[in-house]
Amino acid sequence: MASTGSNDTRTAAARQRRIQKKIDRKPARKPAARPMQAGARKYPVPPFPRQHYPKPGLERVLEPAPLYDAPFYKGSQKLEGKVALITGGDSGIGRAVAVLFAREGADVAIHHLAEKGDAEVTRKAVEKEGRRCLVLSGDVSKRSVCEKAVARVVDAFGRLDILVNNAAFQIHADRFEDLTEEHFDTTVKTNLYGYFHMAKAAVPHMKSGSAIINTGSVTGIDGSKALVDYSMTKGGIHAFTRALAGNLIGKGIRVNAVAPGPVWTPLNPSDKDAADVSQFGAKTPMKRPAQPEEIAPAYVFLASPQCSSYITGEILPIIGGY
Numbered sequence: 561m562a563s564t565g566s567n568d569t570r571t572a573a574a575r576q577r578r579i580q581k582k583i584d585r586k587p588a589r590k591p592a593a594r595p596m597q598a599g600a601r602k603y604p605v606p607p608f609p610r611q612h613y614p615k616p617g618l619e620r621v622l623e624p625a626p627l628y629d630a631p632f633y634k635g636s637q638k639l640e641g642k643v644a645l646i647t648g649g650d651s652g653i654g655r656a657v658a659v660l661f662a663r664e665g666a667d668v669a670i671h672h673l674a675e676k677g678d679a680e681v682t683r684k685a686v687e688k689e690g691r692r693c694l695v696l697s698g699d700v701s702k703r704s705v706c707e708k709a710v711a712r713v714v715d716a717f718g719r720l721d722i723l724v725n726n727a728a729f730q731i732h733a734d735r736f737e738d739l740t741e742e743h744f745d746t747t748v749k750t751n752l753y754g755y756f757h758m759a760k761a762a763v764p765h766m767k768s769g770s771a772i773i774n775t776g777s778v779t780g781i782d783g784s785k786a787l788v789d790y791s792m793t794k795g796g797i798h799a800f801t802r803a804l805a806g807n808l809i810g811k812g813i814r815v816n817a818v819a820p821g822p823v824w825t826p827l828n829p830s831d832k833d834a835a836d837v838s839q840f841g842a843k844t845p846m847k848r849p850a851q852p853e854e855i856a857p858a859y860v861f862l863a864s865p866q867c868s869s870y871i872t873g874e875i876l877p878i879i880g881g882y
Contacts, residue, residue, distance in 0.1 A: 595847035596881070600632035604824070605848040606841060610834035615731075617826030619651035619678045626824050628656040629685065630853040633663065638864040640665030643717040645710065647671045647700055647758060648727035650679035652825030653775065656852035657724055657859045658682055662689035664860055666722065669694040669713045673727070678826075692717070700727050700754030701746075703761075710761040722863045723762045725755040725797075726775040730831050732786040744789045751793035755800060768812025771863045774801050776819035778879045794819075798875050805873030814872040816862045821879030822849040845881030854878075 595605040604624045611623060619626055644661050648654040649670025655678070658668045668686050670693065672679045679695050686693035694716050698705035713720050729750040733739045755774055762772070779787050780794030798817055805815035822828070822841040829837045841849025858876055861867045 596845070599854060601627075603627065603848060603851050603854070607838045608840060610838045611829050612832070612834045612837060613826070613830045615729075615830050616673050616675060617651070617830030618675055619655070619826050620681065622824070622826060622829060624824075626652065626826075627851040627853050628652075628856075629659055630656065630663075630856065633660060633853070633857065635660075635663035635665065635689075638664040638860060638866055639722070642666040642721040642863075643669070643713065643719050644722035644724060644863070645669045645671065645713050645720060645758075645762065646724040646726060647754065648775075649724075650675045650682050652827060653820065653823060653852050653855050653859075654724070654726045655682045655685070656856035657726070658693070659685050659689060660853075660856045660860050661722070661863065662686040662691035662693070664864070665691070667692040667694075667717050669696060669709075669716070671696045671698070671700065671709050671727070673697065673699060699750075700758060701749035703753075703757045706754070706757035707761045710758070710765065714765050719767075720762055720765045721767075721770045723758060723766075723770075723772045724775070724859060724863075725758055725772070727754055728775065728790075728827065730787065730790045730827055732831055733788070734786050736788060739789060747789040747793055751790070752796050752800070755797060759804065763808065763811075763813065766811070766813050769865050770813045771865075771868075772804070772808075772813065772815045773859050773862050774815070774817040776801070776817040776875055778819055778821045778877060778882065781819060781875075781877065782882075801875060802873045809872060814862075814868070816868070816871060816873065817875045818855065818858045818862070819875050819877045819879070820850060820855050821877075821882065823855055824849045824851055841880070844879070848880075850878065850880060 609623045644666045646654050649658050650672035683693045696709045776797045777794035779791040780798050783791045801817040
């Protein structure tokens with residue numbers, strides 16, 4: 561005579577097979593064919609025009625033009641009276657962050673390498689928001705440049721509340737053998753030394769409630785076989801963020817990072833070959849790259865003491881559904 565337990569197990573097994581048959585009869589669902597559009601306006605999708613430009617890259621020549629002005633974003637004085645310094649602030653994510661910081665009430669200093677035309681566009685965009693904009697230039701890999709930049713900001717505005725470390729150097733090298741020492745040094749000096757030098761210069765001027773926001777990358781989380789050096793520096797930035805956050809917590813200075821996936825900025829069209837640029841971002845689940853204005857609100861969130869006073873040492877990935 562079969563036990564009640566045996567009947568139960570047979571019943572459970574039969575139930576599992578019924579469920580399996582129902583699923584087996586259904587055709588496999590194909591991934592969504594259309595790029596995801598979940599924002600306030602429709603964003604460009606690949607294929608883009610084939611294009612490749614010399615470093616350091618100019619935003620005004622990109623086609624389509626990156627979207628940075630976030631016309632549907634309404635400011636609410638989250639950064640009223642604050643002063644922010646943004647490296648790589650002439651274009652891309654840096655420009656979008658500058659505009660939203662200004663819309664939230666902050667005066668802004670942008671720092672760039674040699675892109676005067678792009679920097680002028682950003683300056684006008686910040687001033688259109690009714691805030692002051694100081695434009696600075698120089699190589700952030702040099703300590704003296706960073707020290708002078710911070711000194712000029714404090715001299716012009718009387719304070720420094722927010723530092724956004726965003727300037728970066730990136731060049732793909734498909735073969736590890738092609739990654740030269742000069743290439744490696746330039747990546748490390750710009751992406752790591754630049755962040756260190758700026759933070760080192762800024763911290764003595766910051767008070768409790770101030771914030772440092774570093775731009776990391778999905779490559780610092782997952783790695784990228786053609787960006788060995790860049791991935792390494794972005795992983796280092798993530799570690800730097802967490803370590804510096806612990807170091808500065810007693811001063812009341814919060815340190816966080818945003819780790820974007822592919823974003824339509826001058827960085828990649830001045831790096832990848834033209835064919836790859838045309839498909840930039842197509843492999844993400846959303847099947848398109850982010851636009852700078854889609855990333856910038858995260859920097860407002862991490863800069864604002866009203867929004868993130870209990871957040872420090874965090875890495876915020878914005879990677880299109882990976």
